[in-house]
Amino acid sequence: MVNVTVWNEYRHEKSDEAVRKVYPEGIHGQIASFLEASSFHVRTATLDEPEHGLTEEVLANTDVLVWWGHIAHKEVSDEIVERVHKKVLEGMGLVALHSGHMSKIFMKLMGTSCDLKWREAEEKERLWVVNPSHPIAEGLGEYIELEKEEMYGEHFDIPIPDELIFMSWFEGGNVFRSGCTYRRGNGKIFYFQPGHETYPTYYHEDIQKVIINGVKWCQPTTYGYPKYGHSEALEKIQPKGE
Amino acid sequence: MVNVTVWNEYRHEKSDEAVRKVYPEGIHGQIASFLEASSFHVRTATLDEPEHGLTEEVLANTDVLVWWGHIAHKEVSDEIVERVHKKVLEGMGLVALHSGHMSKIFMKLMGTSCDLKWREAEEKERLWVVNPSHPIAEGLGEYIELEKEEMYGEHFDIPIPDELIFMSWFEGGNVFRSGCTYRRGNGKIFYFQPGHETYPTYYHEDIQKVIINGVKWCQPTTYGYPKYGHSEALEKIQPKGE
Amino acid sequence: MVNVTVWNEYRHEKSDEAVRKVYPEGIHGQIASFLEASSFHVRTATLDEPEHGLTEEVLANTDVLVWWGHIAHKEVSDEIVERVHKKVLEGMGLVALHSGHMSKIFMKLMGTSCDLKWREAEEKERLWVVNPSHPIAEGLGEYIELEKEEMYGEHFDIPIPDELIFMSWFEGGNVFRSGCTYRRGNGKIFYFQPGHETYPTYYHEDIQKVIINGVKWCQPTTYGYPKYGHSEALEKIQPKGE
Amino acid sequence: MVNVTVWNEYRHEKSDEAVRKVYPEGIHGQIASFLEASSFHVRTATLDEPEHGLTEEVLANTDVLVWWGHIAHKEVSDEIVERVHKKVLEGMGLVALHSGHMSKIFMKLMGTSCDLKWREAEEKERLWVVNPSHPIAEGLGEYIELEKEEMYGEHFDIPIPDELIFMSWFEGGNVFRSGCTYRRGNGKIFYFQPGHETYPTYYHEDIQKVIINGVKWCQPTTYGYPKYGHSEALEKIQPKGE
Numbered sequence: 001m002v003n004v005t006v007w008n009e010y011r012h013e014k015s016d017e018a019v020r021k022v023y024p025e026g027i028h029g030q031i032a033s034f035l036e037a038s039s040f041h042v043r044t045a046t047l048d049e050p051e052h053g054l055t056e057e058v059l060a061n062t063d064v065l066v067w068w069g070h071i072a073h074k075e076v077s078d079e080i081v082e083r084v085h086k087k088v089l090e091g092m093g094l095v096a097l098h099s100g101h102m103s104k105i106f107m108k109l110m111g112t113s114c115d116l117k118w119r120e121a122e123e124k125e126r127l128w129v130v131n132p133s134h135p136i137a138e139g140l141g142e143y144i145e146l147e148k149e150e151m152y153g154e155h156f157d158i159p160i161p162d163e164l165i166f167m168s169w170f171e172g173g174n175v176f177r178s179g180c181t182y183r184r185g186n187g188k189i190f191y192f193q194p195g196h197e198t199y200p201t202y203y204h205e206d207i208q209k210v211i212i213n214g215v216k217w218c219q220p221t222t223y224g225y226p227k228y229g230h231s232e233a234l235e236k237i238q239p240k241g242e
Numbered sequence: 243m244v245n246v247t248v249w250n251e252y253r254h255e256k257s258d259e260a261v262r263k264v265y266p267e268g269i270h271g272q273i274a275s276f277l278e279a280s281s282f283h284v285r286t287a288t289l290d291e292p293e294h295g296l297t298e299e300v301l302a303n304t305d306v307l308v309w310w311g312h313i314a315h316k317e318v319s320d321e322i323v324e325r326v327h328k329k330v331l332e333g334m335g336l337v338a339l340h341s342g343h344m345s346k347i348f349m350k351l352m353g354t355s356c357d358l359k360w361r362e363a364e365e366k367e368r369l370w371v372v373n374p375s376h377p378i379a380e381g382l383g384e385y386i387e388l389e390k391e392e393m394y395g396e397h398f399d400i401p402i403p404d405e406l407i408f409m410s411w412f413e414g415g416n417v418f419r420s421g422c423t424y425r426r427g428n429g430k431i432f433y434f435q436p437g438h439e440t441y442p443t444y445y446h447e448d449i450q451k452v453i454i455n456g457v458k459w460c461q462p463t464t465y466g467y468p469k470y471g472h473s474e475a476l477e478k479i480q481p482k483g484e
Numbered sequence: 485m486v487n488v489t490v491w492n493e494y495r496h497e498k499s500d501e502a503v504r505k506v507y508p509e510g511i512h513g514q515i516a517s518f519l520e521a522s523s524f525h526v527r528t529a530t531l532d533e534p535e536h537g538l539t540e541e542v543l544a545n546t547d548v549l550v551w552w553g554h555i556a557h558k559e560v561s562d563e564i565v566e567r568v569h570k571k572v573l574e575g576m577g578l579v580a581l582h583s584g585h586m587s588k589i590f591m592k593l594m595g596t597s598c599d600l601k602w603r604e605a606e607e608k609e610r611l612w613v614v615n616p617s618h619p620i621a622e623g624l625g626e627y628i629e630l631e632k633e634e635m636y637g638e639h640f641d642i643p644i645p646d647e648l649i650f651m652s653w654f655e656g657g658n659v660f661r662s663g664c665t666y667r668r669g670n671g672k673i674f675y676f677q678p679g680h681e682t683y684p685t686y687y688h689e690d691i692q693k694v695i696i697n698g699v700k701w702c703q704p705t706t707y708g709y710p711k712y713g714h715s716e717a718l719e720k721i722q723p724k725g726e
Numbered sequence: 727m728v729n730v731t732v733w734n735e736y737r738h739e740k741s742d743e744a745v746r747k748v749y750p751e752g753i754h755g756q757i758a759s760f761l762e763a764s765s766f767h768v769r770t771a772t773l774d775e776p777e778h779g780l781t782e783e784v785l786a787n788t789d790v791l792v793w794w795g796h797i798a799h800k801e802v803s804d805e806i807v808e809r810v811h812k813k814v815l816e817g818m819g820l821v822a823l824h825s826g827h828m829s830k831i832f833m834k835l836m837g838t839s840c841d842l843k844w845r846e847a848e849e850k851e852r853l854w855v856v857n858p859s860h861p862i863a864e865g866l867g868e869y870i871e872l873e874k875e876e877m878y879g880e881h882f883d884i885p886i887p888d889e890l891i892f893m894s895w896f897e898g899g900n901v902f903r904s905g906c907t908y909r910r911g912n913g914k915i916f917y918f919q920p921g922h923e924t925y926p927t928y929y930h931e932d933i934q935k936v937i938i939n940g941v942k943w944c945q946p947t948t949y950g951y952p953k954y955g956h957s958e959a960l961e962k963i964q965p966k967g968e
Contacts, residue, residue: 396856396893411900419856
């Protein structure tokens with residue numbers, strides 16, 4: 001059984017009535033709920049818990065970490081970021097959602113500014129599948145339509161994705177690479193753009209499907225961790241004349 | 243004319259007679275020499291200069307930075323690393339040579355450990371071209387043979403290269419992705435593995451060709467730097483009913 | 485000097501007054517005109533010439549072939565397609581424009597159906613740059629806007645591009661991977677979507693810039709053509725006991 | 727349950743005692759045997775059966791096709807190749823083994839010559855994993871060592887793989903991209919190099935593991951087949967003034 005930890009900043013829900021109305025149990029609560037229903041073993045963790053809820057023990061028992069953060073990226077301690085980074089390189093999967101693109105952990109794994117254009121305008125978004133045989137697109141139609149989402153637009157300053165799964169159309173005239181995968185060390189990473197806190201995006205069945213598929217895709221393989229450092233020759237080396 | 247700054251740690255040459263014998267003007271001196279002959283405008287910079295020779299002014303006049311470092315990666319100040327990182331995202335090219343794979347700047351751009359297997363054994367290396375139409379392979383034959391190089395072997399913990407140009411065969415039984423390109427922000431990056439300090443690798447004509455080609459490939463384009471942040475709609479957005 | 489051959493089906497211009505009005509010298513005439521002004525050595529060739537204008541001699545003197553075809557793909561003889569295919573694998577560049585996505589030569593190089601969605605509706609298109617440091621984007625702003633273009637939409641059944649340069653937004657709600665590069669054999673290929681015959685797309689300065697950049701990018705390198713077939717060992721092989 | 731059809735040319739085994747000794751039930755028999763043990767539903771098909779054993783009915787019930795061919799590629803009828811090609815684009819997986827690189831179906835899907843260097847010299851091969859988190863590498867160590875294999879060497883004239891899983895070292899001084907994935911249409915393709923007919927490669931446990939993993943990876947997803955052709959607008963298009 002895949003062990004999933006859903007991490008949420010959990011601030012908007014406390015300070016903003018409109019967000020609380022959409023996500024009374026927190027964004028993490030809603031995400032955990034449909035992941036559990038899909039028979040993952042799920043726990044949650046939030047910024048204001050000790051060690052942000054991401055203790056060594058929790059991470060040791062996490063196969064895939066789902067990350068939602070927005071206004072408090074800077075409050076995440078560098079020590080915990082190092083810890084999560086190390087775990088990803090060792091094989092833990094990471095699903096970064098929405099404004100998670102500017103979380104410290106995602107930026108550290110990418111090496112770029114991860115910046116983009118944005119607009120909050122109750123705007124229609126249509127996510128087109130461009131990689132139809134990818135397991136993350138399993139069970140979808142040709143596109144997902146969201147009546148209202150925050151616009152995230154190109155240029156999106158990320159490394160070229162290993163795989164591009166979704167390309168989004170926005171009503172206001174922008175496009176976006178809205179579903180991207182990366183491999184870093186032994187870990188797999190899936191970035192998925194939808195999920196602004198004031199819209200009911202995580203109740204949308206196809207969005208749930210994508211996140212479920214993403215968690216499955218990100219789960220660790222049982223490949224032995226590579227050995228680095230000094231290495232003896234596997235074949236005989238001929239002496240070179242001086 | 244392309245402005246190139248060749249950065250070298252410049253420590254082995256001072257402390258080790260064997261290295262000084264191979265590179266009496268320093269590794270940077272030798273690299274600068276064949277780049278100048280290829281009509282780049284070249285300057286050099288080294289670790290022990292103020293600001294490691296990488297002042298704001300020097301970087302403002304650098305199109306492509308060539309980086310050789312090995313035993314003193316940790317002595318490079320984080321402030322200078324931030325400065326170089328910012329410049330790469332803005333468009334400056336970076337050619338990382340040999341042990342530069344574990345320099346702070348390369349690791350920051352990659353997001354992984356950049357670790358690998360290694361062995362110093364006067365070992366034959368053969369670099370096979372696997373991307374023959376790439377400008378970095380221009381003018382080469384099917385492979386480059388080096389009588390003696392340090393073995394760098396897989397698994398090499400890097401992000402999947404945007405482009406793989408060379409794959410190396412080592413006498414002792416290992417293989418290595420020895421020529422890789424990446425894009426980060428507006429900047430282009432070329433990693434090229436040969437160049438152990440005790441071997442005369444940077445006198446080899448084909449190795450010089452590759453570095454010259456790499457510098458050309460990494461030079462900035464004149465694309466306007468993308469605009470990030472809040473963005474007005476380009477098309478009219480329909481009001482959504484509540 | 486780069487030798488460019490601009491190939492055009494040249495049928496719409498003969499049969500359709502509206503097209504002739506936009507392109508009185510043929511689509512090939514207009515493309516040749518701005519390529520010449522950019523100091524390429526340019527010739528043209530069309531479907532109804534003997535051997536479609538693509539004799540062995542013409543191809544032997546072509547560095548980059550630009551291809552525009554639409555309603556008469558099937559009239560291109562298989563023999564000429566084989567000839568062009570062989571030349572691309574040997575290193576000739578190919579710039580496939582607009583409906584060239586379903587030309588025999590493009591389909592043969594891709595291995596897929598190359599099918600897509602389409603609509604002629606005087607529709608606004610906005611081509612966003614998603615690979616800003618790529619030489620094909622040199623000199624552009626963040627996007628190119630075309631007041632009217634034919635919609636080409638996802639899913640576009642192509643192999644995953646080696647490099648994605650442009651992503652298009654269409655007024656009617658679709659997106660499209662509108663600028664893609666591929667390598668096949670020693671040859672480089674650039675597919676660029678705009679250019680419906682009834683719209684003045686090839687008079688647009690930025691579209692011209694992209695095609696000029698594309699031709700430059702596609703030009704052959706001087707790498708020696710790889711040797712295939714039986715090969716002697718480069719190292720001594722140990723006898724294996726039976 | 728995944729339906730696998732193992733296709734074999736089945737000629738060497740009939741004409742050559744040495745091959746028959748290694749594979750008394752045919753290469754297809756041995757491959758079918760370990761796939762069945764891994765609980766796939768397996769059938770076999772061979773060149774000399776009617777329609778090469780690949781009737782419409784067989785293909786309609788095939789999720790993944792495994793292909794081994796060598797000396798009789800030209801005897802495979804173009805009609806059957808078209809049929810298999812269509813099925814791959816619709817979603818059927820294809821695992822191409824060893825000399826399958828020059829089968830008509832693989833070449834048609836690639837668009838290149840698929841040529842390479844080769845040598846039969848009872849040579850040691852070591853396949854290094856370069857994509858450790860990929861499901862095709864699941865359960866392996868850092869490399870697979872084969873005491874004797876046929877050398878396949880670079881340059882290998884294939885499109886740049888979507889994913890590179892294995893890089894091989896050969897005793898005689900060559901390297902090879904020995905495990906590669908591609909997507910074509912809705913179908914996934916895995917090319918895996920080992921398997922010369924006179925060596926017992928398909929009895930090697932790790933080689934079996936890779937083929938089993940490859941078949942799993944290639945299985946179709948349930949994504950609805952994309953719709954191509956003329957498409958109505960999803961959004962209202964503004965009339966343009968003339």
